[in-house]
Amino acid sequence: MAVRTLRLLLVAALTGALLPVVSTGVATAAALPPGFVLQDTDSGLGSYQLTDFAYLPGNSVLATGKDGVVRWLPVTGAGRTIAALPVHADGDLGLVGLAVAPDYTTSRAIYLTRSINTAGGFVMRLSRFTVTVDAAGAPAGLTGERPVFEAPGTFNVHGIDTVHAAADGTLWLSVGDDSDYRMTDPGALRAQDVNQPYGKILHLTADGQGVPGNPYFDAANPGSTASKVFARGFRNPFRFGIDASLGLPVAGDVGWSNWEELDVVQRGANQGWPCWEGNHRTPGYSDLAGCAGVPNQPPLFELPHGAGVMTGNSVTGGIVYNGAGYPAAYRGSYFFGDYVANKIWTLRYDDQGRLTQAPENPPVFTGIGGPVKFAAAPNGDIVYADILSGNLRRLSYSAGNTAPVAKATTSTNPATRTVSFDGSASVDYDGDALVYDWDFGDGTTAADAGPNVSHAYAAGTTSFTAKLRVRDPLGLSGEVAIAVAPANHTPVLTLTPPGTTAFAVNQQVAVRATATDAEDGALPITWTTAVRHCPSEATCHSHPGIGGTGASFAQAFTAHPDSRMEFTATVTDSAGVATSQTYTAMPRQHRITLRGTQPASLGIPVEGGVSSAMVTEGASFDVEAAPLAIDGASRFSGWQGGPAEPTWIVTVGTGDLTLTANYATPIDQRYDADAAVRATLGAPVAAESTDGPVHYRVYANGRLYWSAETGTRYVTGPVLDKYLAFGGHGVLGPPSFDTLTTPDGMAQYNHFLTNGTVGSIYSTAATGAHVIFGEIRKKWAELDYERGVGYPTTDELGTPDGVARYNHFVKDGGVGSIYYTTATGAHAIYGEIRKKWAELDYERGVGYPTTDELGTPDGVGRYNHFVKDGWVGSIYYTTATGAHAIYGEIRKKWAALDYERGLGYPATDELGTPDGVGRYNHFTAGGSIYYTWSTGAHMVKGEIRKRWAALGWEYSYLHYPRSDEYVTNGAYRSDFEGGYITYTLAAGARERHW
Numbered sequence: 001m002a003v004r005t006l007r008l009l010l011v012a013a014l015t016g017a018l019l020p021v022v023s024t025g026v027a028t029a030a031a032l033p034p035g036f037v038l039q040d041t042d043s044g045l046g047s048y049q050l051t052d053f054a055y056l057p058g059n060s061v062l063a064t065g066k067d068g069v070v071r072w073l074p075v076t077g078a079g080r081t082i083a084a085l086p087v088h089a090d091g092d093l094g095l096v097g098l099a100v101a102p103d104y105t106t107s108r109a110i111y112l113t114r115s116i117n118t119a120g121g122f123v124m125r126l127s128r129f130t131v132t133v134d135a136a137g138a139p140a141g142l143t144g145e146r147p148v149f150e151a152p153g154t155f156n157v158h159g160i161d162t163v164h165a166a167a168d169g170t171l172w173l174s175v176g177d178d179s180d181y182r183m184t185d186p187g188a189l190r191a192q193d194v195n196q197p198y199g200k201i202l203h204l205t206a207d208g209q210g211v212p213g214n215p216y217f218d219a220a221n222p223g224s225t226a227s228k229v230f231a232r233g234f235r236n237p238f239r240f241g242i243d244a245s246l247g248l249p250v251a252g253d254v255g256w257s258n259w260e261e262l263d264v265v266q267r268g269a270n271q272g273w274p275c276w277e278g279n280h281r282t283p284g285y286s287d288l289a290g291c292a293g294v295p296n297q298p299p300l301f302e303l304p305h306g307a308g309v310m311t312g313n314s315v316t317g318g319i320v321y322n323g324a325g326y327p328a329a330y331r332g333s334y335f336f337g338d339y340v341a342n343k344i345w346t347l348r349y350d351d352q353g354r355l356t357q358a359p360e361n362p363p364v365f366t367g368i369g370g371p372v373k374f375a376a377a378p379n380g381d382i383v384y385a386d387i388l389s390g391n392l393r394r395l396s397y398s399a400g401n402t403a404p405v406a407k408a409t410t411s412t413n414p415a416t417r418t419v420s421f422d423g424s425a426s427v428d429y430d431g432d433a434l435v436y437d438w439d440f441g442d443g444t445t446a447a448d449a450g451p452n453v454s455h456a457y458a459a460g461t462t463s464f465t466a467k468l469r470v471r472d473p474l475g476l477s478g479e480v481a482i483a484v485a486p487a488n489h490t491p492v493l494t495l496t497p498p499g500t501t502a503f504a505v506n507q508q509v510a511v512r513a514t515a516t517d518a519e520d521g522a523l524p525i526t527w528t529t530a531v532r533h534c535p536s537e538a539t540c541h542s543h544p545g546i547g548g549t550g551a552s553f554a555q556a557f558t559a560h561p562d563s564r565m566e567f568t569a570t571v572t573d574s575a576g577v578a579t580s581q582t583y584t585a586m587p588r589q590h591r592i593t594l595r596g597t598q599p600a601s602l603g604i605p606v607e608g609g610v611s612s613a614m615v616t617e618g619a620s621f622d623v624e625a626a627p628l629a630i631d632g633a634s635r636f637s638g639w640q641g642g643p644a645e646p647t648w649i650v651t652v653g654t655g656d657l658t659l660t661a662n663y664a665t666p667i668d669q670r671y672d673a674d675a676a677v678r679a680t681l682g683a684p685v686a687a688e689s690t691d692g693p694v695h696y697r698v699y700a701n702g703r704l705y706w707s708a709e710t711g712t713r714y715v716t717g718p719v720l721d722k723y724l725a726f727g728g729h730g731v732l733g734p735p736s737f738d739t740l741t742t743p744d745g746m747a748q749y750n751h752f753l754t755n756g757t758v759g760s761i762y763s764t765a766a767t768g769a770h771v772i773f774g775e776i777r778k779k780w781a782e783l784d785y786e787r788g789v790g791y792p793t794t795d796e797l798g799t800p801d802g803v804a805r806y807n808h809f810v811k812d813g814g815v816g817s818i819y820y821t822t823a824t825g826a827h828a829i830y831g832e833i834r835k836k837w838a839e840l841d842y843e844r845g846v847g848y849p850t851t852d853e854l855g856t857p858d859g860v861g862r863y864n865h866f867v868k869d870g871w872v873g874s875i876y877y878t879t880a881t882g883a884h885a886i887y888g889e890i891r892k893k894w895a896a897l898d899y900e901r902g903l904g905y906p907a908t909d910e911l912g913t914p915d916g917v918g919r920y921n922h923f924t925a926g927g928s929i930y931y932t933w934s935t936g937a938h939m940v941k942g943e944i945r946k947r948w949a950a951l952g953w954e955y956s957y958l959h960y961p962r963s964d965e966y967v968t969n970g971a972y973r974s975d976f977e978g979g980y981i982t983y984t985l986a987a988g989a990r991e992r993h994w
């Protein structure tokens with residue numbers, strides 16, 4: 001089996017030996033669209049080890065190895081191992097997930113997911129660690145592990161996966177089904193159980209409790225598994241990101257036999273595993289009892305398994321490209337990959353999570369290695385961890401690259417004529433690593449010598465123009481000229497920053513400086529300013545500002561969003577040697593978080609459309625809400641404390657700010673618009689709940705339910721009590737009608753819909769409330785609902801033999817039933833026929849009905865046919881005879897004689913003769929059929945039968961008939977065991993011995 005082989009290879013690969021590592025700088029082996037290049041960085045973890053990575057402030061990187069190693073990779077230069085954690089690394093387990101806390105700058109906190117050996121097996125754990133730093137402030141180790149989440153491990157694949165540390169301090173975590181992929185493993189059904197962590201995406205507070213907005217959150221028990229569950233029904237949501245506008249996970253769920261899928265994961269969603277894979281019922285699982293009634297949230301996109309062009313075998317969920325360097329066709333696109341197929345695709349979805357652009361066919365990024373994690377470089381470039389090579393591979397678009405800017409300062413020791421050059425202030429706004437080429441102006445150079453060099457100039461010379469050229473990996477460079485005078489002292493500049501370090505918009509930033517020079521004495525100071533704009537730290541760029549001169553300089557802090565201000569004091573001495581110092585005034589920022597009362601696309605346009613951002617105090621900007629929530633049905637109805645329009649101009653105050661967009665759900669819309677509904681239901685007693693595709697709200701006198709398929713409907717009274725007792729929408733699906741009263745005024749009822757199956761609850765004072773659904777309900781509806789066999793007096797029940805399902809009904813005191821078996825279908829039985837059938841011990845007598853009650857062509861009789869163990873039986877009813885059963889060999893004979901058109905209707909049930917040997921039915925046309933094991937079934941009738949009766953029936957010497965009546969030699973004749981009887985009009989009936 002190809003899939004199984006592949007999976008085993010995959011597991012083998014993940015635990016396999018090292019392959020040679022190739023680090024080529026700019027790689028060219030992959031097939032990429034024109035203009036794209038891959039820049040590789042060796043993680044130092046080796047092949048089949050690199051699992052995850054994340055950028056730290058300052059653009060260095062942390063990377064994790066499956067075997068528990070954590071490495072720090074500086075922007076330039078060699079990386080180093082900072083930790084080697086104990087792990088349980090079987091299968092695809094080990095150290096697989098990493099996230100950097102949003103407050104890392106102050107907390108130095110990171111989160112890791114890994115599996116760990118225990119005495120009895122292993123556990124899967126999410127922990128917070130603190131990064132320790134060396135004297136230079138560079139990461140050196142990990143300390144202070146604090147477990148945040150832990151679950152027992154059960155199988156060696158699909159364990160704890162990705163952790164995402166959200167800007168609001170909460171944590172998102174994915175956990176696979178941790179079940180045996182080699183078979184139909186009932187353990188996979190845990191993915192459906194909200195009280196089990198497996199097969200889930202969880203949303204946690206920083207200390208591991210459930211987030212209060214979670215769909216099954218229990219305020220009395222926030223640490224319960226259900227409180228932590230955000231969505232369920234995943235097989236292995238190995239990688240996911242959080243969409244910046246929707247605030248929702250977008251996950252790649254690794255498939256089993258046939259389909260890989262991508263999911264925009266709504267709160268409370270049930271993505272269907274193991275009952276569904278992609279949009280398909282899962283062979284081996286879908287017929288299990290645990291999959292009964294399980295709905296499927298369709299994936300955003302599904303990709304079939306195989307070796308074809310548009311196939312995948314292990315999807316890796318990715319991220320949306322939000323940089324500015326790629327061509328427009330890729331901006332705002334979602335990049336994802338397949339680790340086995342070595343491909344990357346892009347797609348687009350709208351603000352309701354609907355696919356608007358399918359992945360490229362054929363794929364345009366191929367042979368790209370084995371992506372196991374996607375993240376954004378500082379300028380937004382897509383970067384992925386390639387587990388095959390152990391490299392971080394950055395996908396850059398060469399035409400979108402920006403050139404680096406060279407900056408250099410000097411310090412001269414005239415005694416030794418040695419000049420120290422410092423180029424470390426040079427910047428590349430793509431975050432590219434730079435190469436520093438120095439030209440000292442005296443004919444000597446130092447290529448790729450790093451940002452700090454010194455050079456001793458020969459005696460007897462006075463001045464030079466040195467140059468620093470900085471190059472980025474995509475071939476662009478920047479250059480700066482530096483005036484050098486080896487015998488001259490560099491001016492000394494002292495800059496005094498303001499008392500505060502962070503500023504609100506329009507707050508004055510006052511900077512002072514003094515300058516002295518050994519040769520020139522006091523020197524005038526020139527000031528320049530720049531606004532450095534860094535939206536989301538992704539694409540910084542500078543705008544030159546107003547300058548000035550003098551010992552002090554002040555300016556109002558910029559209103560430009562996400563910007564810092566650089567105040568640079570420069571002095572130049574008489575030798576032309578300049579020195580400068582820069583003070584960077586940082587914005588005083590607060591976190592703006594947009595929330596919707598329903599998941600919805602909410603954005604801060606000036607921040608690139610994200611729903612949560614740090615924004616400068618005093619800044620004014622727009623926030624925007626989508627008119628429809630992601631469910632496609634809830635409508636924006638205004639900002640809490642703000643305008644009713646979707647756009648709101650907000651000014652940031654002195655603290656963090658959460659703005660909430662109200663969405664009127666379909667339930668709200670109906671309740672608010674319909675006075676009759678309000679009168680029926682009374683006041684709400686709880687907030688609206690979400691359970692997958694079904695939303696509901698509890699009111700004093702009932703509930704409103706909504707699903708996209710059924711609309712907004714209410715359920716009340718005893719029908720609601722029954723519905724809830726029966727398992728509610730989880731079993732029957734949401735209501736497709738309001739609770740109504742039947743035309744006869746006797747019953748309250750509702751219909752419900754799940755996976756195309758209709759169920760109903762009917763409640764009358766006499767019968768109570770009962771559930772009918774499926775095939776039995778179809779039959780009941782076909783027979784004109786309650787006007788046919790009446791109201792149900794039972795729920796659907798199973799027969800003791802486990803073969804049939806049935807409901808009983810009552811109408812005008814008469815009992816009816818509908819029985820269903822897979823072999824017979826559903827059939828109704830009622831009235832006198834049902835009484836007879838019940839008298840004959842129900843299905844244990846003549847078996848299950850194979851017809852409804854039907855009428856004979858002559859309009860006289862009514863009948864049902866039945867089957868038991870392959871034997872056909874019938875019960876026939878006429879007003880004259882009542883109901884009688886006929887079956888077995890006697891029925892066969894009767895049928896052969898043309899049913900009621902032959903001998904008439906049965907006048908008895910099948911009876912046994914007193915001697916215990918024979919069986920017989922009498923019929924209305926004056927005939928009988930007698931059966932014995934040795935003679936078979938034979939008809940006897942008319943004058944012959946009268947004569948036989950007169951002789952004493954089977955007690956006579958004739959015993960039992962051994963032929964039907966036939967004509968011979970002008971006479972009617974029946975043969976018996978002991979002789980025969982003939983009849984002619986002339987002679988009447990005469991019997992003879994053999």
Ligand SMILES: [Ca+2]
Binds near residue numbers: 272273277
């Ligand atoms: Ca699914």
Ligand SMILES: [Ca+2]
Binds near residue numbers: 401402404432476
């Ligand atoms: Ca660049």
Ligand SMILES: [Ca+2]
Binds near residue numbers: 517520575577
């Ligand atoms: Ca000087």
